[in-house]
Amino acid sequence: MKHSQIRAQLSEYLERDLSGEGRARIDAHLEDCLDCDRELNELRATVSLLRRLPEPALPPGIGTAVMARIALGEGREARVHSLLRRTAEPRFAALLAAGLAGVFFLFQSGDIGLATQTSRAVAPGTRALVAAMPIAAEGGGSEDAWLNARDSGLGSQAGVTSGFTPAAAYQQYRSQTRRQEAERRAQIQEYARQLRGAGHPNSASLASHFEARPNVVLADWQPR
Amino acid sequence: MTYELVEHNPAAAPIAREVDTYPEIVDPDAELVSRWQAGDASAFETLVRRHERPVFRLALRMLGNREEAEDVTQEALLSLHRHGRSFRGESRFSTFVYRVAANAALNRRRTLGRSRARERLLAERQTGGIDLPSSPRDPGDAAAGAQAQARVHEALQELPPDLRLAVVLYDIEGMPYGEIARVLEVPEGTVKSRIHRARNALRERLRSFVTQESEGVDS
Numbered sequence: 001m002k003h004s005q006i007r008a009q010l011s012e013y014l015e016r017d018l019s020g021e022g023r024a025r026i027d028a029h030l031e032d033c034l035d036c037d038r039e040l041n042e043l044r045a046t047v048s049l050l051r052r053l054p055e056p057a058l059p060p061g062i063g064t065a066v067m068a069r070i071a072l073g074e075g076r077e078a079r080v081h082s083l084l085r086r087t088a089e090p091r092f093a094a095l096l097a098a099g100l101a102g103v104f105f106l107f108q109s110g111d112i113g114l115a116t117q118t119s120r121a122v123a124p125g126t127r128a129l130v131a132a133m134p135i136a137a138e139g140g141g142s143e144d145a146w147l148n149a150r151d152s153g154l155g156s157q158a159g160v161t162s163g164f165t166p167a168a169a170y171q172q173y174r175s176q177t178r179r180q181e182a183e184r185r186a187q188i189q190e191y192a193r194q195l196r197g198a199g200h201p202n203s204a205s206l207a208s209h210f211e212a213r214p215n216v217v218l219a220d221w222q223p224r
Numbered sequence: 225m226t227y228e229l230v231e232h233n234p235a236a237a238p239i240a241r242e243v244d245t246y247p248e249i250v251d252p253d254a255e256l257v258s259r260w261q262a263g264d265a266s267a268f269e270t271l272v273r274r275h276e277r278p279v280f281r282l283a284l285r286m287l288g289n290r291e292e293a294e295d296v297t298q299e300a301l302l303s304l305h306r307h308g309r310s311f312r313g314e315s316r317f318s319t320f321v322y323r324v325a326a327n328a329a330l331n332r333r334r335t336l337g338r339s340r341a342r343e344r345l346l347a348e349r350q351t352g353g354i355d356l357p358s359s360p361r362d363p364g365d366a367a368a369g370a371q372a373q374a375r376v377h378e379a380l381q382e383l384p385p386d387l388r389l390a391v392v393l394y395d396i397e398g399m400p401y402g403e404i405a406r407v408l409e410v411p412e413g414t415v416k417s418r419i420h421r422a423r424n425a426l427r428e429r430l431r432s433f434v435t436q437e438s439e440g441v442d443s
Contacts, residue, residue, distance in 0.1 A: 008420065010420070011416070011419055011420035011423055012416060012420075017416075038438075039427075041438040042427050042434045042435070042438050043423055043424070043427055044438065045427075045433075045434045045435075045437035045438040046423050046426050046427045046430060046434050047395055047423060048437060049372060049376050049426075049430060049433060049434070049437060050376060050391070050395045050396060050423075050426070051395055051396070052369070052373075053285075053373055053376060053377065053396060054373065055281070056280070056281060056284050056290075058276065058277050058280055059280070059290065059294045062276050062280065062294060062297055062298060062301075063269070063272045063273050063276045063301075065298060066272055066276075066298050066301040066302060066305075067268075067269050067272065069298070069302060070265075070268075070302065070305055074302055075302040075303075075305035075306050076305075076306065
C-alpha cells in the first residue's frame, strides 16, 4: 500500500472508524514506516490541541436581547410566506372553500348587488356563506383574534346571522388585542430590565432602545 | 510502539461523542418545539436559552471574533424564530439549529471584509484576549496553554470555511459524522474527507506546537 493511501486514512484510523482488516493493514505499515508513524502522532497532537480549546465565556444577555427583538416584531415570518403557509391549514382551507361557495351562491341567486353594498345588508346568499363558515377552535395569537371573535359570534348563533354584527366582533377583537398588547409591552419592559441587569457593555443601550419604544404597535393589522 | 503509549494519554483520548443512531434517538427538544409551534412563546425562550451557547461557540470558531460572533448568534436565533415553525422533525432540532447557525456564520463571513477581520484579529491578539476561558482547566499550564490556544484559534481562521466548519463540528462540538452530514447537506464521505484535510492543514500551520505536543506525548 502506498504512503499516500495510508495517510489519507489516518484520521479515520485515529477515530477507530476502520474495519478490522483496514486497521490491521495500517498497523502493519506503521511498524515499518517512521514517516507515516510520525504523521499519525502529529495528527493526534493536532486533534488534542483542538479539543483542549477552552469553552468560551458566553456574553450575557444574548437570549434576552433576542427575545426582546422578537417581542418588538423582528424575527417574524415574511407576510406572504406566512399567508401561503396558512392557506394549507384546514381552517383556512375551509374558510376559502366557504367563501367560494358563498360567491357562487350569490351569483346563482342573483342578489350579488345587495351583498356588495355593506356587510349589514343580510342577503340570503350572505346567510348561506356565514352558515358555512367553520367555528373557530382554540384561541391563538393576536393574528387570530379577529377571526376568533368573528367565529365565536357565529358559533353561538349556529347559522342564524341576526346576532352577529361586525361592530360587536370588532369590539371583541379590539379588547382582546389591547390585552395582548399590554402583556407584550410588559414583557418588553421586563426584557429591558433584565438587559440592564446583565452587565453587558451593550446592554444599557439595548435596554434604552427597547424602553424608548413603549408604544410599539403590535397589532397593526386592522379588520376591514 | 509509540502509538500504543499515546493512546493512554488522557489528552489524546477520543472526545465523548454520541453514537449516531438517529432517528431512533428521542429528540430532547421535541416537546418544547411542538409547544412553541402551537403558539407558546415561553417554549421558544427555553429553546433559546438551551441553544444560545452552542450557537455562540460555533459562531466564534467560525468568525474568530467575539463581537461578530455575538451579533451572528442573535441573527441566527432570530432566523430560527422566523423559519423554525416550518421545522417538521425530519432531523433533530439541534441539527436544525446548527444548520441555521452555520448558514448565518458563513453569510456573515462572506460579507465581512477580509482586511477588517484581520485588523480585529490583530487588535485582539495585542490586547491578549482572543477568548478568555470561563474557567481555565489547569491553572498550572494556563500561561503556556494560552499561547497555543491563541495560535490554534488563529490557524482555524486561516482554513477555508467548508473545512473549518467540518472540523469545528467534529472536533470541538463533538457531533457524529451523520449529523454533520445533515447540517452541511453533504454525504458522510465528504464530511470525513473535509475533517481529514482540515486536520492536516492545521498540522502544517501549528507545526511547532504540534511537534512539542507529540514529543511530550512520546516521552
